[in-house]
Amino acid sequence: MLNTANGRIASRFHARDVHLVMGPPARGTSVRFRVFLDEQALGAAHGIDVDEQGNGTVTEPQYSLCRE
Structure with missing residues (x-):
C-alpha cells in the first residue's frame, strides 16, 4: 500500500x-x-x-491490466 506522493511500489x-x-x-x-x-x-x-510508456491516471477505484 502506498499513501504518499512520489512513492514507489516494486x-x-x-x-x-x-x-x-x-x-x-x-x-x-x-x-x-x-x-x-x-x-x-x-x-x-x-x-x-495505461499507455505504451506505462503512464495512467486513476480518478476512481479501479484496476489496470498489463499483459506480459
Missing part, C-alpha cells in the same frame, strides 16, 4: 498478466501512476488504462 511476479488495484485518496481527486515491466516501458504490453 513487485516481482511470474505471470502472463498483472492486475493493479488502485484508487485516489479522496473522491474528486486523481492519481497519476506509471508501470514498468523489467524496468522498461510497456510498449505493446500496455492495458486499456
Whole structure:
C-alpha cells in the first residue's frame, strides 16, 4: 500500500498478466501512476488504462491490466 506522493511500489511476479488495484485518496481527486515491466516501458504490453510508456491516471477505484 502506498499513501504518499512520489512513492514507489516494486513487485516481482511470474505471470502472463498483472492486475493493479488502485484508487485516489479522496473522491474528486486523481492519481497519476506509471508501470514498468523489467524496468522498461510497456510498449505493446500496455492495458486499456495505461499507455505504451506505462503512464495512467486513476480518478476512481479501479484496476489496470498489463499483459506480459
